[in-house]
Amino acid sequence: AQSVTQLDSQVPVFEEAPVELRCNYSSSVSVYLFWYVQYPNQGLQLLLKYLSGSTLVKGINGFEAEFNKSQTSFHLRKPSVHISDTAEYFCAVSEPTSYDKVIFGPGTSLSVIP
């Protein structure tokens, strides 16, 4: 069965500093990978997704993620964070044969400190 691990439940970081949010998954087959962001009192918004091809995926708001098959990881990075990036970030996985069923990780709360 698929599962997603986000080891860091909370990540505080100073404004304009770089950040990396870690995500590891387990699956016996190839996967699709996603990062979603949830701002306070709002729904989830897709940041980026990996379906195939280049392992470095660029998303909205300056975020990018790199798929590493050997390490079963899909870490999210941003070189310089803003106050407005404060939110909950969810890594998610689905199988190509079952694209509809998206399994989410527990989330990482990013707090940007001015």
Add this chain to the structure above:
Amino acid sequence: DTGVSQDPRHKITKRGQNVTFRCDPISEHNRLYWYRQTLGQGPEFLTYFQNEAQLEKSRLLSDRFSAERPKGSFSTLEIQRTEQGDSAMYLCASSLLLAGTDTQYFGPGTRLTVL
């Protein structure tokens, strides 16, 4: 361009009561999903529809839960005889399936509190 909307945004009910939530997907999206999110956790898949057909249900969806999408547009999620453990955020998402891939767009959610 309106996104996914959900109504109500908040619902407080007493244990044992029935509640119904509504989700209006993005126009022309043929797939609609329901998730449940508890505090400190990611969303958990409950069920999804393609047009009006309910194609999959999670084991999380007990007999007290029922979802419908009668005309392939809006959907309702009903919980009968609510329990305190049902307290959660209920999220709806919709997508347009094209060429085997789609992106799910989420609504703001309905927060249910069972007293």
